[in-house]
Amino acid sequence: MNRTGKARTALVIGGGIAGPVAAMALRRAGIEAAVYEAYDSTADGAGGGMTIAPNGQNALDAIGAGDLLRAIGTPVTAMGLRSWTGKHLARFAPPSRLPSLQFVWRADLYRAIYDEAERRSVPIHHGTRLTGTTDLDSGVTAHFADGTQASADVLIGADGIRSTVRSLIDPAAPQPHYAGLVCFGARMHRSGLPSTDGVMYMCFGKRAFFGYQVFDDSSAVWFVNLPHVRPMTVAEAQAIGAEEWKRTLRTAFADDRTPALDMISRTDPRRLLITGPMENMPKVPTWTRGRMTVIGDAAHAASSSSGQGASIAIESAVELARCLRDLPYDQAFSTYEQLRRPRVERIIRLGARTNSKKSAGPVGRVLRDLVMPAATKLINPERMAWQFDHRIDWTAKAAPLT
Numbered sequence: 001m002n003r004t005g006k007a008r009t010a011l012v013i014g015g016g017i018a019g020p021v022a023a024m025a026l027r028r029a030g031i032e033a034a035v036y037e038a039y040d041s042t043a044d045g046a047g048g049g050m051t052i053a054p055n056g057q058n059a060l061d062a063i064g065a066g067d068l069l070r071a072i073g074t075p076v077t078a079m080g081l082r083s084w085t086g087k088h089l090a091r092f093a094p095p096s097r098l099p100s101l102q103f104v105w106r107a108d109l110y111r112a113i114y115d116e117a118e119r120r121s122v123p124i125h126h127g128t129r130l131t132g133t134t135d136l137d138s139g140v141t142a143h144f145a146d147g148t149q150a151s152a153d154v155l156i157g158a159d160g161i162r163s164t165v166r167s168l169i170d171p172a173a174p175q176p177h178y179a180g181l182v183c184f185g186a187r188m189h190r191s192g193l194p195s196t197d198g199v200m201y202m203c204f205g206k207r208a209f210f211g212y213q214v215f216d217d218s219s220a221v222w223f224v225n226l227p228h229v230r231p232m233t234v235a236e237a238q239a240i241g242a243e244e245w246k247r248t249l250r251t252a253f254a255d256d257r258t259p260a261l262d263m264i265s266r267t268d269p270r271r272l273l274i275t276g277p278m279e280n281m282p283k284v285p286t287w288t289r290g291r292m293t294v295i296g297d298a299a300h301a302a303s304s305s306s307g308q309g310a311s312i313a314i315e316s317a318v319e320l321a322r323c324l325r326d327l328p329y330d331q332a333f334s335t336y337e338q339l340r341r342p343r344v345e346r347i348i349r350l351g352a353r354t355n356s357k358k359s360a361g362p363v364g365r366v367l368r369d370l371v372m373p374a375a376t377k378l379i380n381p382e383r384m385a386w387q388f389d390h391r392i393d394w395t396a397k398a399a400p401l402t
Helices: 018-028 054-062 066-070 106-119 164-169 234-240 242-252 260-265 309-326 329-358 362-377 381-388
Strands: 009-013 032-036 049-052 074-076 078-083 088-092 101-105 130-136 139-144 149-152 154-157 177-188 199-204 209-214 220-227 273-280 292-294
Touching: 009 018, 009 139, 009 149, 018 032, 018 106, 018 309, 032 149, 049 054, 049 106, 049 309, 054 066, 054 309, 054 381, 066 101, 066 106, 101 106, 130 164, 139 154, 154 164, 164 292, 177 260, 209 260, 220 242, 220 260, 234 242, 234 273, 242 260, 273 329, 292 329, 309 329
Parallel strands: 009 032, 009 154, 078 199, 154 292
Antiparallel strands: 049 101, 074 101, 078 088, 130 139, 139 149, 177 220, 177 273, 199 209, 209 220
């Protein structure tokens, strides 16, 4: 390990999506990196669907991994907004000069990234739950629950919204914020509905929010954000059971003139995904201490309403690797945070505003449905391009910001 200067080795805590991407980027930067995952086995088959925005695709392209996403993704050409009455409210899409969003099942993306990391000789150690660290001038050592330990020049926390690394960096770090919504979804192999021709529809229901897309082969995805005052854990939500939740969801959408009721009713309870509370992180004041830093949801967890959670996690993984390639670790951490914090916190705020529309009361719902069509006609798509048209120039040398 180096006492000063650039990092040559790194420990990445967390084997989801951001962790292996970070390790691949670090190895591309000439830094030996290994991933340490708390769970004993891989997460094959877990999770629902997500979209990877053009900016997330660009970040993967920066490390030569964009094709693995395009091989498994389905283009989302636009987002269509509808009211509970079926009324068209708005339609959004990234500027035409940018690639379409890609819809992907999380399990497929996880497996593709995992396989690519292995192909690039990234070690991934399972059953290594982090319990503490020793951070010295000469390097940092991670201590795991099984009694083993590992040491490197730097340690990167990619361990999610309830990050252990974040709490070790700052014991007073804030906890995740409950957005007042519980989330569900399903994958339908035969929906019986016509293709939506690349459009993912977002329906502001009378009592809950419903999103769906039907693909060309009649398979489909749907998801629900159900207002729920009392916070509950994933385990608590799952304990209620799929049959009971299906009854609740059918009641929530009984009055809506959208495909929600039909798609939910026809979903096999065994295929219902109960993903639990929608959460985001309030501003995390401290990303770095000594030789440790955080990326992804550990640093900037945007709610799923932003549509950017995975994309900005991938961005941060790649940007951090570029900074560590070119700068001593302390300057690299500082530069990485200065580059990333304003952007990710702006996206988090945007997602929070979207959440408030999903849980609008009767009066707010009427006002939203009246105002939104007129307001969106005044929006120039280029004004929203800042989210999507973000590129990391891997070939550019990172330099401290003044």
